[in-house]
Amino acid sequence: MRRYWRVMTFYERFEQLVALILSAVIAVVIIVAVVELVEIVALILINEPLNPMRSDAFQLVFGMIMTLLIALEFKHSIVKVALRRESIIQVKTVILIALLALARKFVILDADTSPGKIAALAGALLALGIVYRLVREHDGGAGA
Numbered sequence: 001m002r003r004y005w006r007v008m009t010f011y012e013r014f015e016q017l018v019a020l021i022l023s024a025v026i027a028v029v030i031i032v033a034v035v036e037l038v039e040i041v042a043l044i045l046i047n048e049p050l051n052p053m054r055s056d057a058f059q060l061v062f063g064m065i066m067t068l069l070i071a072l073e074f075k076h077s078i079v080k081v082a083l084r085r086e087s088i089i090q091v092k093t094v095i096l097i098a099l100l101a102l103a104r105k106f107v108i109l110d111a112d113t114s115p116g117k118i119a120a121l122a123g124a125l126l127a128l129g130i131v132y133r134l135v136r137e138h139d140g141g142a143g144a
Contacts, residue, residue, distance in 0.1 A: 019081045026075040030068060037064045059108050066104035073097055092139065095132045102128065 008016070044057050077093040102125045109118070 015081070019078050023075055023078045026071060026078065030071050030075065033064065033068055033071065037061070037068065040064065055111075063104060063108040066100065066107055070097055070100045070104065073100060092132065092135045095128055095135060099125065099128050099132060 041061060044061070048054075048057070073093070074097055077090070077097075102121060105121055106125075109121075
């Protein structure tokens with residue numbers, strides 16, 4: 001980034017600074033979330049026997065893990081901007097993050113969730129999946 005700094009426009013420098021600040025903030029959020037996840041898992045293991053039939057503990061833990069994956073993917077996309085590998089956040093990355101968020105929503109759904117809500121979420125997931133595939137095909141099938 002240093003070698004490009006002199007030839008960057010004012011806006012490109014601004015964009016780089018914002019990307020670096022966002023990356024640092026997200027890194028702090030990720031660290032705090034990992035610490036909280038470890039604490040919750042430790043409390044579950046200490047206070048309650050691990051029972052695979054109790055889905056609420058698994059929903060909590062896997063929901064938190066999915067949230068961390070979403071944050072990591074979001075940070076990764078910002079770091080690519082900061083390292084000048086890409087000039088703006090790519091549509092494909094935004095769709096991927098939305099797919100992860102919807103997958104997380106399915107993981108943490110309660111058993112009494114209405115069929116209409118499940119159908120709406122499934123429709124959104126299907127639509128995003130189709131759009132993601134179309135974008136990948138348009139980009140020549142380049143990686144996620």
